[in-house]
Structures are given as C-alpha cells and as structure tokens.
Amino acid sequence: MGQSYTYRGEESFFEPVIDIADPARKYLSFYNLFEAYICDALRREHKVSLGQIRDAIKLIETEIDPTGGHPLVEQRFATVGVKLFIERLGELIGVRNPNQTTMRSVLEGYLKRVDRDKFGKVMRLYPFTRAPRLPEAPRIVVIDPTVMFGRPVITGTRVATAMVYQRWKAGEGIEVLAEDYARPIPEIEEALRCENAELSA
Numbered sequence: 001m002g003q004s005y006t007y008r009g010e011e012s013f014f015e016p017v018i019d020i021a022d023p024a025r026k027y028l029s030f031y032n033l034f035e036a037y038i039c040d041a042l043r044r045e046h047k048v049s050l051g052q053i054r055d056a057i058k059l060i061e062t063e064i065d066p067t068g069g070h071p072l073v074e075q076r077f078a079t080v081g082v083k084l085f086i087e088r089l090g091e092l093i094g095v096r097n098p099n100q101t102t103m104r105s106v107l108e109g110y111l112k113r114v115d116r117d118k119f120g121k122v123m124r125l126y127p128f129t130r131a132p133r134l135p136e137a138p139r140i141v142v143i144d145p146t147v148m149f150g151r152p153v154i155t156g157t158r159v160a161t162a163m164v165y166q167r168w169k170a171g172e173g174i175e176v177l178a179e180d181y182a183r184p185i186p187e188i189e190e191a192l193r194c195e196n197a198e199l200s201a
Contacts, residue, residue, distance in 0.1 A: 003011065017054045030145040031070045034114070034122050038072050043111040045133075046103055048089060056088040075120025078111045109135035129193040140190035152194050154187050164188060165195035 016040060021029035026035070042048040057071065060081045072079055077085070082104060090100045112135045119194040124144040130137055131182040144156045152161045159181050167177060178185045193199045
C-alpha cells in the first residue's frame with residue numbers, strides 16, 4: 001500500500017508491537033495503521049498491555065503468517081485467528097471465558113469495519129467517528145490509500161475530513177459546507193466528528 005503515515009512515538013528499548021514500514025523515517029504503511037487500529041481496540045476497551053498484545057501476535061504469526069508479514073491484516077485472522085489470539089491473551093492476563101467472549105466481540109466488531117481485496121487483505125478502513133464505538137456505526141468516513149493519499153475522506157468522495165474541519169473551525173457553518181460540497185448535513189457532521197474527539201459523543 002503506497003500511502004505512508006508518520007509515527008511520532010518516543011525511542012524505546014522495548015521490542016515493538018508493530019514492525020513499521022520505514023523505521024528510519026518513522027513512517028507507517030496503511031497496514032501498520034490497521035494494526036494500530038486493532039491494538040487500540042484492546043488497549044481502549046480492555047486495558048490490555050502492549051507486551052501482552054506483542055506476545056499474542058507472536059503466537060498467531062506462527063499459525064497465520066509465518067513469513068513475518070502482517071498477520072492482523074489477513075482474512076484468516078478475521079475468520080480463524082481471532083479465537084487463537086484471544087485465547088492467548090486470556091492466558092497472559094488471567095481472564096476466563098466471559099471476559100474472553102467480550103474481548104472477541106469487541107475485536108470482531110472492529111474487524112467488520114474494513115473492506116478486503118480478493119486476496120483477503122485489508123484495503124480500506126472505516127474508522128469510528130463517534131462514541132460509543134459500535135460496529136453498526138455509520139461508515140461515512142473512510143481511509144483508503146488509493147484516495148487522497150490515504151487521508152480520511154467522506155465515503156465515496158475526495159472530500160478530506162481535515163479540510164471540512166479546518167473550514168468549520170474558521171467559522172463556516174455546517175449548512176454552508178454541506179451546500180458547498182454537495183453532501184448531506186449528517187455527512188459533514190460525521191467528518192467533523194472524525195477530526196475532533198469532543199464532537200464524537
């Protein structure tokens with residue numbers, strides 16, 4: 001995937017959870033972005049440590065992607081690997097079946113918000129734009145590395161959410177933006193939620 005995203009984390013002596021595409025310049029690929037999205041599901045919803053996620057990923061690498069690629073982006077992870085991944089996490093953090101069931105539900109909910117190509121690889125991601133993060137939340141914003149260099153845009157358009165937000169922040173009203181971009185008002189509102197967490201509730 002051609003688009004790169006900048007990683008601004010601090011230098012660390014710990015083994016990374018994600019093998020970033022360009023360590024020298026700290027650029028993430030689209031696949032790296034998706035891997036971070038999955039890690040966020042576990043960190044945000046279940047407070048799982050990065051070390052525990054790293055160990056669970058090592059396990060599924062041997063089962064799903066032994067070549068050392070990106071096991072979290074594979075179709076087999078979505079259909080088979082989630083169970084193995086969650087079971088391994090359960091062992092690491094000492095949780096029993098009810099917790100594992102909840103974890104699996106959350107993770108599968110995140111995995112539903114992607115489109116895959118004919119090879120089963122993730123090709124576009126519909127990020128959550130509102131809280132709570134429900135799988136059935138609107139897919140009004142998409143990240144597609146083939147559209148606008150992978151910037152979040154309103155689905156089906158080349159309207160970048162960042163541009164919508166900048167104009168709104170500068171004082172332009174939602175109705176004006178909707179008319180200018182020829183998009184329904186709810187889509188403009190969703191674009192704003194994507195750029196400002198305070199608007200996502």
